[in-house]
Amino acid sequence: MKFVIGVDLGTSAVKTLLIGQDGAVKAEATREYPLFHEKSGWSEQEPEDWVTGTIGALQELTQQSGVQPQDIEGLSFSGQMHGLVLLDADNKPIRRAILWNDTRTTEQCREIERKLGDKLLSVTRNPALEGFTLPKILWVKQHEPATFAKAQQFLLPKDYLRLRLTGASHMDLSDAAGTLLLDVAGKVWSGDVLSAFELPASLCPPLVEASGFVGTLSPEAAAATGLSEETKVFAGGADNACGAIGAGILSPGVTLCSIGTSGVVLTYEADSSADYAGKVHFFNHGKPDAFYAMGVTLAAGYSLSWFRNTFAKGESFEALLSGVDEIAPGSGGLLFTPYLVGERTPHPDATIRGSFIGMDGSHTLTHFARAVMEGITFSLNESIDLFRSAGKTVDTIISIGGGAKNPVWLQMQADVFQANVVALENEQGPGLGAAMLAAVGCGWFANLDACGEVFVKRSRTFTPNKAASDAYAKLFRIYQEVYHKTKSLNESLSAFRN
Ligand SMILES: Nc1ncnc2c1ncn2[C@@H]1O[C@H](COP(=O)(O)OP(=O)(O)O)[C@@H](O)[C@H]1O
Numbered sequence: 001m002k003f004v005i006g007v008d009l010g011t012s013a014v015k016t017l018l019i020g021q022d023g024a025v026k027a028e029a030t031r032e033y034p035l036f037h038e039k040s041g042w043s044e045q046e047p048e049d050w051v052t053g054t055i056g057a058l059q060e061l062t063q064q065s066g067v068q069p070q071d072i073e074g075l076s077f078s079g080q081m082h083g084l085v086l087l088d089a090d091n092k093p094i095r096r097a098i099l100w101n102d103t104r105t106t107e108q109c110r111e112i113e114r115k116l117g118d119k120l121l122s123v124t125r126n127p128a129l130e131g132f133t134l135p136k137i138l139w140v141k142q143h144e145p146a147t148f149a150k151a152q153q154f155l156l157p158k159d160y161l162r163l164r165l166t167g168a169s170h171m172d173l174s175d176a177a178g179t180l181l182l183d184v185a186g187k188v189w190s191g192d193v194l195s196a197f198e199l200p201a202s203l204c205p206p207l208v209e210a211s212g213f214v215g216t217l218s219p220e221a222a223a224a225t226g227l228s229e230e231t232k233v234f235a236g237g238a239d240n241a242c243g244a245i246g247a248g249i250l251s252p253g254v255t256l257c258s259i260g261t262s263g264v265v266l267t268y269e270a271d272s273s274a275d276y277a278g279k280v281h282f283f284n285h286g287k288p289d290a291f292y293a294m295g296v297t298l299a300a301g302y303s304l305s306w307f308r309n310t311f312a313k314g315e316s317f318e319a320l321l322s323g324v325d326e327i328a329p330g331s332g333g334l335l336f337t338p339y340l341v342g343e344r345t346p347h348p349d350a351t352i353r354g355s356f357i358g359m360d361g362s363h364t365l366t367h368f369a370r371a372v373m374e375g376i377t378f379s380l381n382e383s384i385d386l387f388r389s390a391g392k393t394v395d396t397i398i399s400i401g402g403g404a405k406n407p408v409w410l411q412m413q414a415d416v417f418q419a420n421v422v423a424l425e426n427e428q429g430p431g432l433g434a435a436m437l438a439a440v441g442c443g444w445f446a447n448l449d450a451c452g453e454v455f456v457k458r459s460r461t462f463t464p465n466k467a468a469s470d471a472y473a474k475l476f477r478i479y480q481e482v483y484h485k486t487k488s489l490n491e492s493l494s495a496f497r498n
């Protein structure tokens with residue numbers, strides 16, 4: 001039996017999967033790394049932590065599985081999107097990476113809108129949002145000119161990791177789409193955007209398809225990981241593109257919901273013709289010539305992690321969430337909005353912050369935990385609402401990400417979304433999607449669709465419960481009011497943030 005590896009460079013951790021030709025997961029290994037929030041709205045990571053974590057996870061994967069290195073034919077990547085890694089002439093990072101959930105760049109977003117006008121949406125197919133990469137480049141240029149003067153190239157997180165494992169520098173189209181520098185339909189770096197901000201074309205790495213073969217592991221990387229120097233490396237894609245591949249979202253009809261650090265609702269687009277007027281993101285898929293549209297909740301799983309780390313430190317998610325199923329929808333009148341780091345869809349707003357509304361003396365920690373899960377799910381339902389309003393049928397949703405480990409949350413998704421929610425045998429959709437890119441690249445299958453038939457394994461389907469759905473429909477309307485009623489309060493409070 002031959003094997004491939006999918007490396008998912010997430011925000012909370014790097015997760016690696018070793019998968020055989022039969023699509024069965026032979027071994028998994030994970031390494032966590034920290035996030036740095038030096039100021040309110042800032043979010044950074046140390047690129048070296050990604051490399052150390054990945055090498056450790058790959059060593060464990062090979063040792064634990066007992067698979068011979070020469071039987072591992074290929075490897076590919078999935079990565080957290082948008083994060084800015086600036087490299088000097090020696091390919092060394094010149095500062096920490098500024099991540100997708102860092103919202104310091106509101107001023108740069110307004111500058112982009114002023115300079116590009118209508119071209120922004122027509123070329124990049126997306127609005128200027130704080131999380132995207134171009135505003136981050138402009139922020140460093142303005143606030144850290146001495147650092148920026150050293151920058152020779154920018155990469156995204158998984159591209160930097162790939163550079164360290166192969167020695168070659170590339171960016172795939174699905175991730176490049178989230179930079180605001182790509183002509184999304186034309187699949188080239190936009191000369192118009194680069195020149196509007198006086199950025200040299202040399203700052204951008206060569207573009208490849210997510211499925212593109214980019215070389216083999218360097219001798220150093222092979223020695224450090226225990227893998228063979230012959231292992232073929234394929235570019236890989238944005239985590240949401242890979243999540244879509246790993247969930248079998250390879251043709252129209254089925255919707256994806258991912259609850260990782262962020263939360264995502266994603267639908268397949270067969271061509272670039274759809275026009276959501278910038279209300280949702282529109283990016284290149286990891287499947288050649290396809291696209292996807294998605295709404296993003298910035299702090300989905302992050303809200304639950306923050307809640308646990310702040311109020312139940314040291315507890316597992318299983319312990320924290322035990323008993324949430326005994327509380328009725330609505331958490332005893334307690335409502336949470338997950339705007340811990342601002343929001344993207346449907347409220348692109350870097351200043352808004354979260355709320356608990358309706359606290360009373362009868363509420364326990366378990367009520368709060370359930371309210372957090374409900375608030376995150378309501379936020380994702382706003383994206384589903386947007387897609388339904390645009391005429392999409394959303395009746396079957398594949399649910400992936402850390403949040404999909406909890407069956408109560410999967411049932412809650414079915415009840416809030418009023419759709420069937422399907423769980424996969426392994427919730428690690430992005431890692432599976434990366435492994436599928438490697439499997440197709442190694443020639444095991446003619447294309448991703450054929451690979452999906454073998455690799456994507458559905459498990460349980462959760463169907464909406466009528467009484468819970470009716471209650472959630474009422475609660476969702478109340479939830480939707482909270483943003484508007486807390487917006488100006490948060491604007492006033494922002495002066496007191498650190
Ligand atoms: N057992 C669990 N039950 C519910 N939620 C969980 C569980 N384990 C992890 N999570 C949630 O999943 C999130 C991590 O998901 P993951 O897909 O690994 O994220 P990322 O790709 O961003 O690193 C955590 O922030 C947490 O909220």
Ligand SMILES: O=C(CO)[C@@H](O)[C@H](O)COP(=O)(O)O
Nearest residue numbers: 010011080081100260261262
């Ligand atoms: O910013 C986005 C998508 O636009 C995020 O979805 C990131 O891609 C990070 O994803 P996770 O770490 O939550 O999977």
